[in-house]
Amino acid sequence: MRPGTRWQHRTAVRALAVTAAAGLALSACSGGSSTATGDATGGATDGASDATFIFAGSADPITLDGAYVSDGESLRAIQQIFEGLVTSKPGTTDVIPNLAESWTTSPDGKTWTFKLKSGVTFTDGTAFDAAAVCTNFDRWYNFKGIQQSASIAYYWTTVFGGFAKNEDDSLPPSLYSKCEATDATTATITLTKASSTFLSALSLPSFFIASPKALTEFKADEVSGTADAPVFSGTFGSEHPIGTGPFKLAKWEKGNQLILERNDTYWGAKAKIKTLVLKPIADGPARRQALEAGDIDGYDLVDPSDVQALKDGGYEILNRPAFNVAYVGFNQAIKPLDNPKVREAVAYALNRENVIKTNYPEGAQVATQFMPPEVFGYAKDVPTYAYDPAKAKALLAEAGVPNPTVEFWYPTDVSRPYMPNPEANYQLFKKDLEAVGFKVTTKSAPWNPDYLNQVDAGKAAIYLLGWTGDFGDPDNFIGTFFQSTQLQWGYKNKDLQSLLDKAEAETDLAKRTADYEQASKVIMTDLPGVPYAHTQPSLAFKAGVTGFVPSPTSSELFTDVTVPAK
Amino acid sequence: MTAPHELGAAADPRTAMVLAGAEEGGSLGRDAWRRLRRDPAAVVGFVLVVLFVAVAVLAPWLAPYGPTDTPGQGTVTPTNIPGPSAEHWMGLDNLGRDELSRVLYGARQSLIIGVVSLLLGATVGILLGLLAGAFGGWVDNIVMRVVDMMLAVPQLLFAIAVAAMLGQSLTSVMIAIGVTNVPVFARILRGSMLAQRGSDYALAATSLGVRRRFVVLRHVLPNSLSPVIVQGTLALATAIIDAAGLSFLGLSGSDPGVPEWGRMLSETQRFLASAFHLAVFPGLAIVFAALGFTLLGESLREALDPKYRR
Numbered sequence: 015m016r017p018g019t020r021w022q023h024r025t026a027v028r029a030l031a032v033t034a035a036a037g038l039a040l041s042a043c044s045g046g047s048s049t050a051t052g053d054a055t056g057g058a059t060d061g062a063s064d065a066t067f068i069f070a071g072s073a074d075p076i077t078l079d080g081a082y083v084s085d086g087e088s089l090r091a092i093q094q095i096f097e098g099l100v101t102s103k104p105g106t107t108d109v110i111p112n113l114a115e116s117w118t119t120s121p122d123g124k125t126w127t128f129k130l131k132s133g134v135t136f137t138d139g140t141a142f143d144a145a146a147v148c149t150n151f152d153r154w155y156n157f158k159g160i161q162q163s164a165s166i167a168y169y170w171t172t173v174f175g176g177f178a179k180n181e182d183d184s185l186p187p188s189l190y191s192k193c194e195a196t197d198a199t200t201a202t203i204t205l206t207k208a209s210s211t212f213l214s215a216l217s218l219p220s221f222f223i224a225s226p227k228a229l230t231e232f233k234a235d236e237v238s239g240t241a242d243a244p245v246f247s248g249t250f251g252s253e254h255p256i257g258t259g260p261f262k263l264a265k266w267e268k269g270n271q272l273i274l275e276r277n278d279t280y281w282g283a284k285a286k287i288k289t290l291v292l293k294p295i296a297d298g299p300a301r302r303q304a305l306e307a308g309d310i311d312g313y314d315l316v317d318p319s320d321v322q323a324l325k326d327g328g329y330e331i332l333n334r335p336a337f338n339v340a341y342v343g344f345n346q347a348i349k350p351l352d353n354p355k356v357r358e359a360v361a362y363a364l365n366r367e368n369v370i371k372t373n374y375p376e377g378a379q380v381a382t383q384f385m386p387p388e389v390f391g392y393a394k395d396v397p398t399y400a401y402d403p404a405k406a407k408a409l410l411a412e413a414g415v416p417n418p419t420v421e422f423w424y425p426t427d428v429s430r431p432y433m434p435n436p437e438a439n440y441q442l443f444k445k446d447l448e449a450v451g452f453k454v455t456t457k458s459a460p461w462n463p464d465y466l467n468q469v470d471a472g473k474a475a476i477y478l479l480g481w482t483g484d485f486g487d488p489d490n491f492i493g494t495f496f497q498s499t500q501l502q503w504g505y506k507n508k509d510l511q512s513l514l515d516k517a518e519a520e521t522d523l524a525k526r527t528a529d530y531e532q533a534s535k536v537i538m539t540d541l542p543g544v545p546y547a548h549t550q551p552s553l554a555f556k557a558g559v560t561g562f563v564p565s566p567t568s569s570e571l572f573t574d575v576t577v578p579a580k
Numbered sequence: 581m582t583a584p585h586e587l588g589a590a591a592d593p594r595t596a597m598v599l600a601g602a603e604e605g606g607s608l609g610r611d612a613w614r615r616l617r618r619d620p621a622a623v624v625g626f627v628l629v630v631l632f633v634a635v636a637v638l639a640p641w642l643a644p645y646g647p648t649d650t651p652g653q654g655t656v657t658p659t660n661i662p663g664p665s666a667e668h669w670m671g672l673d674n675l676g677r678d679e680l681s682r683v684l685y686g687a688r689q690s691l692i693i694g695v696v697s698l699l700l701g702a703t704v705g706i707l708l709g710l711l712a713g714a715f716g717g718w719v720d721n722i723v724m725r726v727v728d729m730m731l732a733v734p735q736l737l738f739a740i741a742v743a744a745m746l747g748q749s750l751t752s753v754m755i756a757i758g759v760t761n762v763p764v765f766a767r768i769l770r771g772s773m774l775a776q777r778g779s780d781y782a783l784a785a786t787s788l789g790v791r792r793r794f795v796v797l798r799h800v801l802p803n804s805l806s807p808v809i810v811q812g813t814l815a816l817a818t819a820i821i822d823a824a825g826l827s828f829l830g831l832s833g834s835d836p837g838v839p840e841w842g843r844m845l846s847e848t849q850r851f852l853a854s855a856f857h858l859a860v861f862p863g864l865a866i867v868f869a870a871l872g873f874t875l876l877g878e879s880l881r882e883a884l885d886p887k888y889r890r
Contacts, residue, residue, distance in 0.1 A: 319855075322660075
């Protein structure tokens with residue numbers, strides 16, 4: 015449950031390691047083998063071609079076993095190979111059926127019955143059925159040893175809490191109880207309590223269904239090493255990731271490229287490209303140069319300062335809907351931030367409009383609360399703190415500390431979708447604080463692991479951080495931050511915590527929405543931090559590429575992507 | 581007591597002879613000064629150094645804005661960072677700050693880092709050199725082996741190690757650069773003193789019964805200092821470049837708002853494509869400051885060395 019989820023940290027970690035290799039191998043794979051359009055199995059094949067599409071991210075996947083990862087680069091690849099019971103409608107966070115055709119919930123909200131698609135097979139030829147679904151859920155539930163650590167089973171621990179046998183006392187009892195295959199196409203999942211986030215969470219690639227045969231055969235459960243540096247000894251996640259998705263793994267040259275091939279036995283609309291190559295290019299300028307040199311067809315995480323130049327150069331820029339929040343966090347355990355007047359003074363002192371205008375690309379907007387407007391439960395009438403340095407000074411005077419000394423932290427060597435240039439944000443904010451009388455001590459540390467560890471451990475008084483949503487639910491934003499007491503915030507409001515608990519269990523959407531709106535108002539009154547930006551991260555493509563639909567959660571499929579002939 | 585006291589005296593065993601031949605220009609120092617004035621490289625170097633020091637000292641009066649003022653607030657966006665104009669001679673930076681003002685203020689950081697690290701390196705180096713040069717024998721041996729060990733590590737690498745050990749701050753950059761200067765000064769002074777100790781005037785003083793301490797401190801040391809002074813000037817140039825290099829690598833860790841040329845360069849890398857001027861001006865500042873000290877140092881070396889006398 016840490017802000018700046020692993021979506022985000024992991025990308026930075028491996029970044030350096032792959033930089034050198036990334037630039038080298040370029041063309042490599044373009045020739046298609048002979049299976050161009052040989053499918054008589056039905057399904058839409060129009061537009062299918064031999065084309066190769068090369069896309070650059072910022073890092074290599076860690077493993078292709080969704081159960082073990084939470085970083086965006088791994089999830090991007092897993093998304094193409096595996097599928098879940100549900101998925102999100104392209105370009106939105108709305109949950110729609112996928113491997114499950116429909117589902118029903120028992121009145122107490124604990125029993126979920128999924129009606130599965132029939133006739134679906136994994137790419138190893140085995141059938142997808144209810145037993146396969148239950149095997150996957152039971153596998154996650156029965157994780158042992160370091161498989162249980164939050165850094166490996168991040169999403170399981172976030173959504174389901176604990177395991178069959180918790181090996182760490184800090185793990186809560188599991189939300190998951192059991193899964194029964196009533197018949198081949200009916201899977202019944204029982205929870206220990208009602209949860210309104212369960213269904214949305216199933217759209218996460220970490221809960222996608224893998225071939226039970228492949229899981230066993232290629233020893234997916236063999237994990238050694240430590241929680242921070244796990245070693246996956248089986249070959250499931252590196253050589254044999256077997257799912258039902260539109261692509262299958264052809265070859266993974268680690269640090270260089272991941273080559274995926276169209277799954278010609280796919281049950282749905284087949285991919286329009288024959289080959290999808292995912293390349294890790296850690297350096298932002300290098301990604302841009304690779305696109306301009308024609309080595310790649312598109313890339314993720316476009317630097318805001320490159321957007322205009324790329325547009326002028328005839329490249330296509332697509333923006334993801336704003337689904338994140340950047341904030342200035344306070345640790346109330348550190349004086350003088352325990353004083354609400356001081357926190358308010360900070361809020362009034364920060365010129366958030368200026369930071370957005372100066373450091374963010376077009377499409378970024380000033381945040382008023384800890385979740386983006388796209389999420390239900392977004393409150394229109396939260397207390398706001400428009401830039402007003404005079405008021406900030408007055409508040410400090412009222413608080414009796416006209417010149418408080420504060421340590422202000424920012425991360426180095428990192429660029430996040432919600433914070434393209436942390437140091438630039440920091441400098442403007444620091445100036446704002448000094449202008450109203452704060453004495454600011456600069457503190458900085460490399461993003462991962464130093465900075466995140468310091469913030470998590472409650473060492474940072476004022477700090478820059480943010481969050482990108484994983485799925486379309488307010489619980490994924492304010493629930494993550496404030497439902498339990500965290501050292502990062504030093505913020506205890508029992509009423510708020512029980513309100514968030516209640517909202518999470520509530521199954522009536524209207525009531526839930528009202529609860530979260532109420533919670534946002536409470537939060538923005540208590541002011542545990544100052545949210546300041548929602549951004550629209552950009553992707554760049556060469557002219558003529560079609561079919562890519564940016565997703566708020568970065569969970570894009572390449573199925574419909576077409577690329578003009580070279 | 582006929583030994584020459586001028587700081588500019590040559591570090592050469594032939595000093596006595598040279599002095600004897602310096603009949604037309606009086607002292608060697610004056611002689612050196614005359615030669616310096618005629619050397620165009622020296623004049624250029626001197627002008628650049630004076631300019632650099634003046635800018636560093638007078639930055640608050642010269643700079644049109646404060647180093648963290650943002651006159652471009654509201655104009656600057658990630659895709660619009662205005663270049664040089666009549667209003668802002670060096671353009672604006674990515675936060676809307678006046679680049680000229682930041683380059684001017686940046687001279688202060690470079691001067692402070694240069695001078696402090698030089699003083700540190702020179703002081704310790706001179707003490708070590710003095711120890712080795714004055715006592716000779718096993719003291720000399722030990723000191724020189726330590727110095728050899730320090731010299732064996734590449735300078736920048738050593739500086740990075742120090743900065744890594746002491747944490748990222750301007751102080752550790754100064755210490756790092758200072759420490760790498762220690763062996764250089766120690767060796768130069770020691771070599772120069774060894775030469776002087778064997779000279780006739782030193783032998784004469786010793787044979788007249790003057791105490792060793794007096795001979796070393798009053799006669800040998802002053803006459804051994806000229807190569808140290810030359811080295812000092814050159815070391816300032818390398819200190820400025822090293823400081824920029826270390827800051828560029830992110831080791832200075834100072835408050836990011838404080839203008840430091842190396843840091844300004846590294847911060848603006850990401851804007852190279854859209855705001856070229858942000859790399860040009862701090863880069864030129866580093867080049868000219870370092871060039872000034874190098875030209876002056878080299879000319880000084882030539883002027884002070886009798887071998888170069890024309």
